[in-house]
Amino acid sequence: MSPRKIIIDTDPGQDDAVAILLALASPQEIDLLGITCVAGNVPLELTSKNARIICELAGKTDVPVYAGCDRPMGRELVTAEHVHGRTGLDGPDLPDPQMPLSDGHAVDFIIDTLRTQPAGSVTLCPIGPLTNIATAFNKAPDIVEKVHEIVLMGGAYFEVGNVTPTAEFNIYVDPQAADIVFTSGVPIVAMPLDVTHQVLVTKPRNKALRALATPVGTAVAQMTDFFERYDREKYGSEGAPLHDPCVIAYLIQPDLFSGRHINVEIETTSELTMGMTVADWWGVTDRKANATFIGGVDSQGFFDLLTERLARL
Ligand code: BDR
Ligand code: CA
Numbered sequence: 001m002s003p004r005k006i007i008i009d010t011d012p013g014q015d016d017a018v019a020i021l022l023a024l025a026s027p028q029e030i031d032l033l034g035i036t037c038v039a040g041n042v043p044l045e046l047t048s049k050n051a052r053i054i055c056e057l058a059g060k061t062d063v064p065v066y067a068g069c070d071r072p073m074g075r076e077l078v079t080a081e082h083v084h085g086r087t088g089l090d091g092p093d094l095p096d097p098q099m100p101l102s103d104g105h106a107v108d109f110i111i112d113t114l115r116t117q118p119a120g121s122v123t124l125c126p127i128g129p130l131t132n133i134a135t136a137f138n139k140a141p142d143i144v145e146k147v148h149e150i151v152l153m154g155g156a157y158f159e160v161g162n163v164t165p166t167a168e169f170n171i172y173v174d175p176q177a178a179d180i181v182f183t184s185g186v187p188i189v190a191m192p193l194d195v196t197h198q199v200l201v202t203k204p205r206n207k208a209l210r211a212l213a214t215p216v217g218t219a220v221a222q223m224t225d226f227f228e229r230y231d232r233e234k235y236g237s238e239g240a241p242l243h244d245p246c247v248i249a250y251l252i253q254p255d256l257f258s259g260r261h262i263n264v265e266i267e268t269t270s271e272l273t274m275g276m277t278v279a280d281w282w283g284v285t286d287r288k289a290n291a292t293f294i295g296g297v298d299s300q301g302f303f304d305l306l307t308e309r310l311a312r313l
Contacts, residue, residue, distance in 0.1 A: 002031075003027060003028060003029055003030050003031040004029060004030055004031065004123055004251055005031045005033050005117060005121055005122045005123065006023070006030055006031065006032060006033065006122070006123045006124070006125050006251065007032075007033050007034050007035070007036060007109075007110060007113060007122065007123075007124055007125065008020060008023060008032065008034075008035050008036070008125045008127065008248075009035075009036045009037075009038060009068075009106070009110075009124065009125065009126040009127065009128060009130075009132050009133055010035060010036070010037060010038070010047065010051060010126075010127050010128050010244070011037065011038050011039065011040025011041045011042070011047045011088075011127070011128030011129065012037075012041070012047055012050035012051050012054060012088055012089060013040070013041040013042075013047070013050070013084050013088055013089070013127075013128070013244065014084060014088075014089060014090075014091060014223035014224065014226065014227040014240070015127075015227065015240070015241070015242050015243045015244040015245060016041070016050075016051075016127050016128065016244045017050065017054045017089060017220075017223060018220055018223070018224075018242055018244070018245045018306070019125075019127055019244035019245040019247060019248045020035065020051065020054045020055070020058075021054060021057070021058055021216060021220065021310060021313060022245050022248040022249065022252075022306060022309055022310070023125075023248045023251075024055070024058045024060045024063070024313065025058070025309040025310055025312045025313050026248070026252050026309055029251060029252045030248070030251060030252070032063055033064075033113055033117075033122070034063065034064040034065070034066060034102070034109055034113065035051045035055070035063060035064070035065045035066070036065075036066045036068050036106035036107075036109060036110060036132050037051050037065065037066065037067050037068055037106060038068045038069055038106070038128045038129055038131050038132045039069060039070045039071055039072075039077050039079075039129070039131070040079070040080070040128035040129045040169075040170065040173055041079060041080045041081075041083070041084045041088050041128070041169075042079055042080075042081060042084065042086075042087065042088035043070065043077070043079065044067055044068070044069070044070040046087060046088050047088060047128070048065065048066075048067040048101055049096070049097060050087070050088050050089045051065045052065050052097035052099050052101070053089065053094050053095070053096070053097050054089075055097075055099060056095075056097050056098065056099060057094060057215060057216060057219055058216060058313045059313070061098075061099045064102040064109070065099070065101055065102060066101065066102050066104060066105065066106035066109045067101055067105070067106060068105060068106025068107055068131070068132040068135075069106070069107065069131040069132050069135055071131075072129060072131050072173055072174035072176070072177065073131055073134060073135065073174055073176045073177050074176045075173075075174065075175075075176070077173070078163070078169075078172065078173050080163070080169060082230070083227070083230045084227065085226060089223065090226050091219075091222040091223040091224075091225060091226030091227065092218070092219040092222040092223055094219060106132050107132055107135045107136045107139060110124070110132060110133065110136040110143070111136050111139060111140040111143055114136075114140075114143035114146045114147060115140070115142070115143060115146070117146075119145070119146040120146065120147075120148045121148060122146070122147060122148055123147075123148045123149045123150070123151060123251070124147055124149075124150045124151075124152075124186075125150075125151050125152065125247050125248070125251070126150065126152045126153070126154070126170075126181075127152065127153045127170070127243075127244035127247055128170055128173075129170050129171075129173035129174040129177060129178075130152070130154070130170070130171075130174055130177035130178045130180070130181045131173075131174045131177045133150070133177065133180075133181055134174070134176070134177035134178075134180035134181055135177070137180055137181070137184055138180065144184050144185065144186060145185075147186045148187075149186065149187045149188070149189065150181065150186050150187070150188045150189070151188075151189040151191075151247050151250055151251060152170075152181075152188065152189070152190055152191065152247065153170060153190075153191045153196065153243050153244045153246060153247050154168055154170040154171045154178065154190060154191070154192065154277070155168050155170075155171050155190050155192040155193070155264065155277030155279065155293070156168045156192045156193035156194055156277060157192060157194055157277065157279040157281050157293065157295075158194045158281075158295070159192065159193035159194050159197055160193075161193075161276070162193055163275075164273075164274070164275070166267075166272075166273045166275075166276040167267075167273070167274060167275035167276050167277075168192065168193050168275070168277065171266060171275045171276075171277055172274060172275030173275075175266050175267065175268045175274055175275040176268055178266045178275070178277075179265075179266040179268050182264055182265070182266055182290055182291065183290070185290075187292075188264075188290060188291040188292065189250060189259075189291070189292045189294065190264065190277075190291050190292070190293050190294065191243070191246040191247055191250065191257075191294050192277065192279070192293060192294065192295075193241075193243070194293075194294070194295050195246060195257065195259075195294045195295060195296065195297050196241050196242065196243035196244075196246050197235075197237070197241050198296075198297050198299050199241055199242045199243075199245070199246060199297060199299050199302055199303075200231075200237055200238050200239040200240065200241055200242075200299070201224040201228060201239040201240045201241075201242060201303075202238045202239045203238075203239065205239065205303050205307075206221050206224055206225065206228075206239065207221075208303070208307050209221040209224070209306075209307060209310065212307070212310060212311050214310075214311070214313065216310050216313040217310055217311070220310060224239065224240040224242075225240075227240040228240035242302075242306070245302075245306060246294070246297065246302070249302050249305055249306065250294070252305065252309075253301070253305055256297055256298045256301045256302055256305070257294050257296065257297050257298075258294070258295065258296040258297075259292050259293050259294035259295050259296070260281060260292070260293055260295065261289045261291070261292045261293075262279060262280050262281055262283065262289050262291065262292075262293050263279075263280040263285060263287035263288060263289050263290055263291075264277050264278065264279045264280070264290060264291045264293060265277075265278045265287070266278070279293050281293065281295075
């Protein structure tokens with residue numbers, strides 16, 4: 001089978017970085033057409049720099065990296081330095097990138113790619129706020145039906161929220177954009193906190209990454225060392241949750257995951273529950289299913305895959 005063409009839309013972020021590395025390490029399954037950056041964990045200037053730092057770490061400087069929207073569609077930007085550190089990539093000491101940003105806006109790259117590639121051949125992989133994707137859909141509605149699938153990290157049902165009592169960060173930052181995406185009619189696979197909180201870099205897993213003894217293995221171990229302190233303090237977790245790499249692992253080995261095809265609506269008006277993913281997990285409404293909401297993962301299988309793939313870089 002030929003590799004799946006994807007665009008990663010991202011706000012690196014240590015877990016975004018691991019997602020990008022996993023994709024770059026898997027050319028047999030994944031043809032990474034480009035990386036589009038958005039403001040989220042840290043401002044756009046840093047996310048678009050961090051994405052290039054990661055490409056250079058992997059020695060893959062031929063992947064185009066675009067800067068996109070620097071703020072949500074209708075709200076002030078909320079960032080997460082308290083989780084990811086001042087740079088968004090705190091942990092390892094990585095050099096500033098030499099590779100330039102690609103010319104043009106990320107939204108136009110998404111539009112042009114969907115218009116020029118065969119219809120139904122491109123999968124969008126958003127792992128940050130959905131601003132770039134929704135802006136592209138608004139600007140060029142003709143591309144919506146050309147998207148093969150959207151596999152995204154966002155939302156929560158059983159875990160409810162991480163940035164507010166009821167909302168997960170990516171959806172909370174730009175609920176309006178999330179609403180546009182979830183009502184677009186494009187097939188969606190969502191990786192909510194319910195699953196990503198099961199994918200923890202425990203001490204032995206961190207050790208296995210470090211033991212790769214490569215620049216990538218060392219950097220990933222250092223990133224997850226830094227990133228874990230937040231979840232340890234907050235939830236008493238056994239390590240850093242690798243939210244965003246779930247998206248890429250799903251593309252490579254979907255049988256690691258299980259979920260339900262259900263209706264998911266986004267709260268866009270109530271300040272109290274803003275950005276909540278109202279997921280009809282139990283099928284108590286007759287609202288139409290619009291997303292496969294993942295709930296289960298073989299987390300050791302995930303780490304075996306991740307470690308084996310990162311060893312290739
Ligand atoms: C999501 O928010 C960010 O902090 C992470 O990179 C991930 O995409 C988890 O809520
Ligand atoms: Ca992210």
